[in-house]
Amino acid sequence: MHLFCFCSSLACILLLLERTVQGRLVNATIDDQNPMLLYSPEDGWRNSNVPCPSCTARPDPSMAINGSWHDSTFDQNAKNSPNKVRNVSTIFNGTAIHVTCILAKTTTSPFGNSDMSFYIDDILVGQFKKTAPGESGFEYNVTVYSNSSIPSGQHKFTIQNGHVGGIKSLLLLDALVYSYDDGQSDSDDVVATKDMTTTYIGTTIGCAIAGVITGILGTIAFLLYRRRRRSRQLNEHINIEGRINRGLRTPISTISPFRTTQSFSDYHHPPPTTASVSSFTAASNPSLRNADKRAIPDTHRRVRCENTTPRDYRNAEEGLPSVDEEASDIWSCRGTRAEDPEETIHHERIKR
Template sequence: MHLACSLWAVAVLCLPVRGRLTNFTLDDTSPVISYNPAPVMQCSPSTCPEPLPPLVPPYNGTSTLVESGVISIPFVGTAVYVYLSVEGACSFNLDGRIIGDAVNHDPISLAFYNDSLSDTAHILTISVVEPKGSIVLDYVVFSHNVRTSRGAIIGGVIGGVATAAILSIAGLLLRRRQKRKQLSTRGIPLGDHWPDKPSIQLMAMRKGEQK
């Protein structure tokens, strides 16, 4: 039993640590996002009216209006999705390379995405194409592999081995208890049929007394 538990523990520890793809959302008001120059206006439920149906309200009720300059968004992940609206045109630059644009994109919705990135650090910049261009940024979503901690795996292994040991000891004690129940007070072995045949029980006890 102990050998099996040890082999199981070693096998688990030798498995590769795998990640789980998780989506993270950056609202336009996130401190991670930088605006240069400062935005013209940042809308909130108290400052900007919500759009009428069927238009969807901004994420968290906020959005940011930019009429010039660059929006910088650092992230770590394998994919990125940008939700905004554009009057005029804007360009998307990922890690120093222009990879897309959007023209007169309205209302706020998915304007750009890239889902074939390496799971490393990236910088996405969004630039207003002047003149008379503007961007209303709502939010950005990026996907990142969240890896399981090796410590969590080791803890799970230790817990599993401890549980197996407890169950093994409990089983051994139960078997000993059942074995003791099958012995009479005079040391005469009793079979499973003993309680059903009192005459056999009496004869066995008398033979024991004669000895």
């Protein structure tokens, strides 16, 4: 995006430099006496340098450019070329043209109304119509037409006085001024009457508009790019955290550290009650195993063992008669079966 902005700015600079290298616009004046001007019909125009005692239009020569002018009057009832428009034309090579005239303020002697039409390459490009205020005197150096947007090149320019069937009108042409490119760079001996800034105003405005549009597009593109980049970074951050969490995750143990229920299928002996501990002790002692040769009952059917020895033989602290050391406690273990829930499995006699 920065490269695009740089290229746009460079193009504008090169365009300005190109206009500067080509040269600057210089104004050239075509006086009314210049042979470049063609007046028609010839009898419809009067040269101020030719004496005319009967002419009523008498401006001050000192106020006119080069002290001269050409005048014509369109009149439907004129003796010479009645109801015929008066034209003056020239060929010029440039990009701008301006018309300077003298205007009469009077309404009689002379009749000072104006009715002019302007053509470039036989195309109507402008008109000037004005009613005289009815005062004495004249207006000098009046620009009745100005065009600074003509394509560079050779053009035909025509001024028409009056319209067929139109009102009476007076034209006093003083001079034409056109602008052209002299093809030279600035120098002390070349004086331009038109500021170059005005000449290049179109280019400057175009470059400014292009710069603004480029800046807006660049800002939008930058914001979209930053938003997309931040979204991508956020996604990458989430993925990395996910991989780290998966790597540090401890597998859930399937081994319970505590057993809340007991299954006799996991043990060969009943839960560690007082009776079962005694039974285990007797079973682990060879001398005791010899005293009881019976097979160990099915543990899946045993739930609880109870000491069924009479109390008189189990409590020695109550002052009861002594018991023979060879006497044995009587233990009864009960279990459950699906077909007989309350069946006594066997009796064990364990030596005290």
